[in-house]
Amino acid sequence: MSYEKLAKEIVHLVGGEKNVVSLVHCATRLRFVLKDEAKADKEKLEKTEGIITVKQSGGQFQVVVGNKVPEVYSAISKVSNILDESKKDEKPAKANKGFGAIIDVVSSIFAPLLGVMAGAGILKGLLLIASNAGWLTPKDTTYIILLAAADSLFYFLPLLLAVTTARKFEGNIFVALTIAGGLLYPSIVTLKTEGTPTDFFGIPIVMMSYSSTVIPIIIAIIVMSKLEKWCNRLIHESVKNFITPLILLVIMLPLTLIVFGPFGVYVGNGIATGLIAAFGFSPLLAGAIMGACWQILVIFGVHWGLVPVFINNIAVNGRDGIKPSAAASIFAQTGAAFGVMLKTKNKKLKTLAGSATLTALFGITEPAVYGVTLPLKRPFIAGIIGGAIGGAIIGQAGTQAFASGAPGLLTLPIFYGPGGQGFPGLILGISVSFLVSAILTYILGFEDPVEAEESPENSTKEPAHTTDVSNEEVFSPIEGTVVSLSEVPDPAFASEAMGKGVAIEPTSGKVVAPFDGTITVAFKKKHALAVVSPKGAEILIHVGVDTVKLDGKHFTSHIKEGDQVKAGDLLLEFDVEQIRAAGYPTITPIIVTNSSAYSEILPTTKGQVRVQEPLLKLFGGTNEKEGIA
Incomplete structure (x- = not known):
């Protein structure tokens, strides 16, 4: 799928560009603020290739697309007007409040900086x-030039944050940059470094260092931004621009130097001191908690509340001892995904887990978490356990971060400080996290999905044939009235895109095996199943239309994938009246999903049919239409 095609699909499924208030992106997610989240089709989005x-968190509608997010974001700007300045006055139907509003603000401010910050x-x-290795010294001009490239972002961080904050709060970006520049102006810096008593019209100022x-x-x-809007309302149009x-x-x-600056510095230092004290009290316990919980915080988007703390610690102390333990959580989920790759027999899941493992090794864990470990549950829990063990090791080792960046293989150098102290503990911690999570995942196991889509009505892919087909008779698995597939109110079935067959309007809520065979698909939501015969017939029985939305309610399954069944064995029960009362048609397609393998498929019964009465005749290949076994 091209990026532009995917972008168009995303814009459409979030309710159209008129439903979008704003859009930013981080390392793996498109973060929408929508006027009305009810207009977005989350279910179809999650099924889109x-x-x-x-995820819906912190007042944002977050579409996770992995590390191709910059390309998709760029494509959205080409296929829509979502990123135009003309949309800046639009508001969501419901404003974020409380903690959700704080997370929205923090993520919007810091997300655009993550890429360059990591680099x-x-x-x-x-x-x-x-x-440390003696390859370069701080006096070498090469070192000085490269350090300027590496450190300028952090030294001039207030300038960058001025831009992103002004964008978020719809303020004048250039005025914001000028104010930030004033905090770093050489003569202002000199007042601080020389300890010059400073006042503004007699109001004393406590000078602070504002770099980083x-x-x-x-x-x-x-x-x-608030003051700007107030001024623009009161000042005449002809002069308000200057x-x-x-x-x-x-x-x-002046107000920032007198009030906001000292207040912000004291608050930041206070938070940092508190967290450092927690690690000082029990670095092993604090590291274990961070290692266990970091990916949980990421899932809910609340990890953004800690990002400013990490950055502030590095700015104030030159190092941060909290973030390293989060690396254990990342490598733990990587190990869990690797364990899934080793364990699963599902080719699609094996491929997904393999690519997700590789991506997660470089710090991007969303594909591993959302695509592999979290849906399978037990691997995610294994990752939490592995993260806690590794985090405890890292915390006890006293590992420090000396620069910002998402923990991953490429960013390991940010944890290497003077003399390399604590770095071996980091390597040991992330290695243990990875191995423990992978081993636990393999031992605990998980429900291995079959080679099929969750909703067969959304797929036209036929299952792989396990044997050459031959003439065969299929008996009715349901009692009711036989009708043509064209009467099924679902185009995937009515058009025979899924395969040829018939449909039955049931009069009783029991599904039995149509022949001796093997259950190849038993959907988790119990609304459908697939069975294959020794002669090669692959039959899909899908009870009702859109009944996947019932999430298993009114269904009772008596089988699991891999079960060997005999003709007439009870496979599934469902409450016909309750399903109809819930507003869903109960007409049940009986589909030969490998129809292309047969020369002809003919119904043998019209009108009423009982279970185990003949329903379909299948003619294999070029065989004559006789001699049905």
Whole structure:
């Protein structure tokens, strides 16, 4: 599927571009804010090729597409007007409140910076290794130039955060940049470094160092954006384009230096001190909790609340001892996905788990978590256990992060500090996390899905033939009235796209085996099953239309995949009246899914039929229409 085709499908399924208030992306997710989330078709999105899963968290409608997200995001800008500035005044039908609003703000501000932040972090880590190994010294001009490239993002972080915060709160980006620049202006920096007593019209100012800080500029630009809107309402149209920026600069820079700056620095330092104290009290326990919980926080999107803390710790202390334990969680889920790849016999899942393992090794875990371990449940739990063990090792080793970046193989250098202290503990911790999770996944096992789609009505793929077909007779698995497939209110069945056969309007709620054979598909939601005969006939029995939406309610299954059954054995029970009362047709297609293997398929009964009465005759290959076995 091309990126533009996928982009069009996503825009359509989120309710159209008129339903989109804003869109940003992080490393793996398209983060939509929608006017009305009820208009988005989450179920169809999750079944769309190219989409891993969909999450609704923190006031955002998050479409997880993996590491191809920049290409899909770019394609959306080409096929729609979602990213146009003209949409900035649109609002969601329901505004986010409380914790959800905080997460929305933090993720919107930091998500655009993750890519460059990871790249800069890797370069900074490599320079640390080069310096410790004696390959380069801090006085070498090569080192100085590369350090400028690696460290400039972090030194000028207030400038970057000014841009993303102004975008989020619809403020003037250039005024925001100017205010951030004022905090880093050389003469302002000199007042701090030289300890010069400072005041503004007699109001004393506690000077702070604002390079690499996070909270002060975010608070300042949020307030600036509110003040800007108020000024634009009051100031005449003819002069507001230069009077409003004048007012903002005159008010906001002094106000930030007097109030927001010191407050933000003290708050950031307080949070950092508290978390460091927790690790100081019991680094083993704190590391275990972080290693176990990090991926759970990611699932709900609340990990964003810790990102500013990590960055602030590095800015204030030059290092962060909290983030390293999160690496254990990432490598644990990677190991769990690897365990699934080794264990599964499903070719599609094996391929998915293999690619997800490779992606997760580089810090992108969404394909592994949403596509593999979380749906299978037990592998995800194995990952939590492995993450807790590895996190405890890393916490106890006192590993530190010296730059920002998502933990992965490429970003391991960010954890290598002076003398390499704590780095061996990191390597041991992530290795143990990976191995424990992989082994536990293999031992605990999981319900291995069959080679079929969850909803057969959404697929035209025929199962692989296990044997050459021959003439055969199929007996009715249901009692009721035989009708043509064309009467089924579902085009996938009515058009015979799924295969030839008949449909039965049931008069009783029992499904029996139409012949001796093997159950090849037993859908989790119990609404359908597939059985194959020794002669090669592959029969799909799908009770009702859209009954997958009942999620198994009103159905009782008596079989599992791989069961050997005899003709007439009870396979499934369903409550006809309750299904109809719920608004779903009970007409049941009986489909020969490998119809192309037969020269002809003929119904043998019209009108009423009882179970085990002849229903279909299948003629294999070029065989004559006689001698049915």
